[in-house]
Amino acid sequence: MSMLKIENLHATVAGKEILKGLDLEVKAGEVHAIMGPNGSGKSTLSYLLSGRDGYEATAGRVSYQGKDLLAMNTEERAAEGLFLAFQYPVAIPGVNNMYFLKAAVNAQRKHRGQPELDAVEFMALVDEKLRLVDLKRELLSRAVNDGFSGGEKKRNEIFQMAMLEPKLAILDETDSGLDIDALKAVADGVNALRSPERSSLVITHYQRLLDYIVPDRVHVLVGGRIVKSGDKSLALELEERGYGWIEKEVGAV
Amino acid sequence: MSNEQIERVTKKEYEWGFVTPIDSDIIPKGLNEEVIRMISTKKQEPDWLLDYRLKAFRHWLGLTEPVWPKVHYPPVDFQEISYYAAPKTDKDRPKSLDEVDPELLATYEKLGIPLHERAALAGVVGAESGGGEGLSGIAVDAVFDSVSVATTYKDKLSALGIVFCSFSEAVKEHPELVRKYLGTVVPHTDNFYAALNAAVFSDGSFVYVPKGVRCPMELSTYFRINASGTGQFERTLLVADEGAYVSYLEGCTAPQRDENQLHAAVVELIAMERAEIKYSTVQNWYPGDAEGRGGIYNFVTKRGLCAGARSKISWTQVETGSAITWKYPSCVLKGDDSVGEFYSVALTNNFQQADTGTKMIHLGKRTKSTIVSKGISAGRGQNSYRGLVRIARQAEGARNYSQCDSLLMGPDCGAHTFPYIEVKNTSSQVEHEATTSKISEDQLFYLRQRGISEEDAVNMIVNGFCKEVFRELPMEFAVEAQKLLEVSLEGAVG
Numbered sequence: 001m002s003m004l005k006i007e008n009l010h011a012t013v014a015g016k017e018i019l020k021g022l023d024l025e026v027k028a029g030e031v032h033a034i035m036g037p038n039g040s041g042k043s044t045l046s047y048l049l050s051g052r053d054g055y056e057a058t059a060g061r062v063s064y065q066g067k068d069l070l071a072m073n074t075e076e077r078a079a080e081g082l083f084l085a086f087q088y089p090v091a092i093p094g095v096n097n098m099y100f101l102k103a104a105v106n107a108q109r110k111h112r113g114q115p116e117l118d119a120v121e122f123m124a125l126v127d128e129k130l131r132l133v134d135l136k137r138e139l140l141s142r143a144v145n146d147g148f149s150g151g152e153k154k155r156n157e158i159f160q161m162a163m164l165e166p167k168l169a170i171l172d173e174t175d176s177g178l179d180i181d182a183l184k185a186v187a188d189g190v191n192a193l194r195s196p197e198r199s200s201l202v203i204t205h206y207q208r209l210l211d212y213i214v215p216d217r218v219h220v221l222v223g224g225r226i227v228k229s230g231d232k233s234l235a236l237e238l239e240e241r242g243y244g245w246i247e248k249e250v251g252a253v
Numbered sequence: 254m255s256n257e258q259i260e261r262v263t264k265k266e267y268e269w270g271f272v273t274p275i276d277s278d279i280i281p282k283g284l285n286e287e288v289i290r291m292i293s294t295k296k297q298e299p300d301w302l303l304d305y306r307l308k309a310f311r312h313w314l315g316l317t318e319p320v321w322p323k324v325h326y327p328p329v330d331f332q333e334i335s336y337y338a339a340p341k342t343d344k345d346r347p348k349s350l351d352e353v354d355p356e357l358l359a360t361y362e363k364l365g366i367p368l369h370e371r372a373a374l375a376g377v378v379g380a381e382s383g384g385g386e387g388l389s390g391i392a393v394d395a396v397f398d399s400v401s402v403a404t405t406y407k408d409k410l411s412a413l414g415i416v417f418c419s420f421s422e423a424v425k426e427h428p429e430l431v432r433k434y435l436g437t438v439v440p441h442t443d444n445f446y447a448a449l450n451a452a453v454f455s456d457g458s459f460v461y462v463p464k465g466v467r468c469p470m471e472l473s474t475y476f477r478i479n480a481s482g483t484g485q486f487e488r489t490l491l492v493a494d495e496g497a498y499v500s501y502l503e504g505c506t507a508p509q510r511d512e513n514q515l516h517a518a519v520v521e522l523i524a525m526e527r528a529e530i531k532y533s534t535v536q537n538w539y540p541g542d543a544e545g546r547g548g549i550y551n552f553v554t555k556r557g558l559c560a561g562a563r564s565k566i567s568w569t570q571v572e573t574g575s576a577i578t579w580k581y582p583s584c585v586l587k588g589d590d591s592v593g594e595f596y597s598v599a600l601t602n603n604f605q606q607a608d609t610g611t612k613m614i615h616l617g618k619r620t621k622s623t624i625v626s627k628g629i630s631a632g633r634g635q636n637s638y639r640g641l642v643r644i645a646r647q648a649e650g651a652r653n654y655s656q657c658d659s660l661l662m663g664p665d666c667g668a669h670t671f672p673y674i675e676v677k678n679t680s681s682q683v684e685h686e687a688t689t690s691k692i693s694e695d696q697l698f699y700l701r702q703r704g705i706s707e708e709d710a711v712n713m714i715v716n717g718f719c720k721e722v723f724r725e726l727p728m729e730f731a732v733e734a735q736k737l738l739e740v741s742l743e744g745a746v747g
């Protein structure tokens with residue numbers, strides 16, 4: 001079954017076309033990696049999929065679990081199980097991390113017609129997921145991402161992902177700037193979610209992460225399009241040779 | 254945040270806009286010595302108080318309205334205002350809720366006042382608020398129009414020697430206390446509105462906490478403006494004697510009106526040696542409609558005197574209402590090592606204007622003050638912070654920390670900061686920080702990506718912005734204040 005199907009997607013940001021005919025299909029249960037040079041449109045794709053204001057699809061289609069993704073608003077997409085681990089998680093001063101997470105979990109449950117979790121049930125879920133992600137408990141009683149170190153922010157993203165149990169998780173360079181332990185924690189988080197009905201889209205610059213999260217497919221995004229796809233060995237090749245040869249290949253077409 | 258978003262969240266009608274058609278005993282419009290004598294006679298006041306009023310009135314005649322606040326409004330015609338109104342129900346106290354004017358009960362209903370408090374508020378004989386769990390809960394003194402219609406918990410408080418009653422009652426029962434302290438912090442010559450208040454004040458609250466007594470409950474007053482065209486001039490006097498502690502809550506909502514109504518209150522606080530006073534306000538007077546018509550003019554003088562060494566006065570306010578707010582709760586730190594605090598959230602939406610802030614006057618040695626001001630502007634709201642920190646020559650080792658943050662929601666609103674700092678010695682330290690930010694699209698997107706609706710996301714960010722102030726409020730009040738902000742901003746984003 002198809003989890004995400006993107007066909008000939010063109011998208012603009014601030015009137016500038018960034019995605020230029022992108023095709024991608026991720027089946028349920030699969031993990032795909034997206035690699036590509038700086039500025040090629042990877043974050044743009046993740047924002048467009050999650051419905052950020054100002055990111056506009058000008059052509060093409062995106063279906064998510066058989067539904068028209070682009071017709072849903074941001075919070076609906078989230079409640080339908082689409083999760084984005086941000087490349088640069090923003091701080092929200094004065095808003096308690098735990099309070100925010102409970103509001104998020106319950107908003108999503110409400111959307112799905114499930115009863116909201118009370119404080120006791122919620123704490124039980126927190127305890128369970130904390131063991132999985134190895135996030136310092138102290139961070140939960142602070143304001144969202146406020147004063148968190150780079151690594152703490154990324155771990156907090158993965159903790160939120162674990163709490164929300166998304167159907168499709170998009171990780172935008174979650175591995176950048178992480179020490180090796182944090183990298184493993186991120187990989188554990190993603191691997192724990194692996195199941196026949198869940199998928200992940202992992203955006204990364206380093207094949208190192210892919211040693212821990214072994215992808216089913218690797219795609220190369222250049223100039224707003226997927227220009228090459230392959231299996232895990234493609235990531236190794238990119239690490240060795242860079243993107244120049246692919247850009248040349250594409251240019252030659 | 255897009256303009257369209259802002260429109261959606263800030264458009265919300267005033268929930269408590271209603272008028273209670275209770276028969277009022279109103280003095281004809283206008284202001285002259287005759288009217289002042291009439292007020293004083295109706296209230297059966299002693300001569301010294303009438304003299305005080307007349308002295309204030311004569312002084313007021315020589316004053317002109319201040320023009321320095323950054324607010325704009327058509328001139329107030331002081332002869333078009335009626336200076337006294339008392340609900341008729343005050344004459345005979347009801348024996349049970351069945352005897353209470355149903356209109357009054359309906360008013361409480363709309364205000365969301367809990368059932369068990371309504372009887373007490375309505376002045377039913379023998380009724381107590383708080384469900385009778387002894388000295389817990391809140392003691393409420395309701396100022397309905399100008400006269401208190403209810404005072405509760407009195408017996409329990411008086412067993413501790415605490416006086417908590419309407420101002421008029423205090424004049425009758427404790428004239429020596431009133432006479433000793435009235436006008437000692439805010440003299441009748443202080444400013445235009447304070448002089449007006451001293452001349453025509455109708456009623457208000459009086460609190461005296463004796464030496465060494467810690468008031469075991471929050472004292473609370475609800476204010477309402479009701480009779481059409483009636484200016485409201487409350488007078489509150491709160492004295493904490495040596496080593497005493499008291500926390501006082503003031504909350505108000507007002508019914509919707511088309512004409513502007515003037516509200517000029519005076520609040521005086523006095524803290525003796527080691528005494529502590531915590532004064533919290535949630536202000537929600539009618540702000541006017543979305544086109545800027547109507548609404549309350551709120552010109553208030555609030556000042557506390559830390560008279561004794563190591564005393565402390567703390568003002569916390571959440572201001573969401575009024576068409577115009579002009580208000581600077583201040584502290585005069587006279588006692589050595591005394592402490593003054595000011596925590597404020599002021600929200601302006603639509604055409605609301607607020608010019609608010611504080612004054613911290615350091616006179617004693619090693620006196621300390623903290624100012625945390627959070628201004629939120631939406632719609633065409635204009636929000637100004639105006640603060641004065643003055644450190645006198647003799648106030649050696651004094652310290653002040655001020656933080657003023659402004660949050661803008663949309664392109665048509667404004668935030669302004671006017672800090673005035675005067676330091677007359679070299680051993681003191683003054684720190685001032687100011688920030689202005691917009692509700693960030695990044696933050697909104699982050700919360701919405703987690704499944705939180707846009708409106709809830711805005712409320713969450715705004716509440717986070719106000720956190721440092723809300724945590725100074727007593728628990729129930731903090732919840733109320735949060736709800737009020739949400740209601741005031743509903744429709745402000747979208």
Ligand SMILES: Nc1ncnc2c1ncn2[C@@H]1O[C@H](COP(=O)(O)OP(=O)(O)OP(=O)(O)O)[C@@H](O)[C@H]1O
Nearest residue numbers: 013014016018036037038039040041042043044045
């Ligand atoms: N708001 C904007 N206005 C104009 N250009 C933008 C805007 N946002 C993104 N872009 C441009 O779109 C292009 C793609 O950016 P994007 O962030 O998607 O790249 P990326 O592949 O994620 O890069 P990196 O690997 O550095 O994270 C860049 O050239 C960027 O400058």
Ligand SMILES: [Mg+2]
Nearest residue numbers: 042043044087
């Ligand atoms: Mg990127």
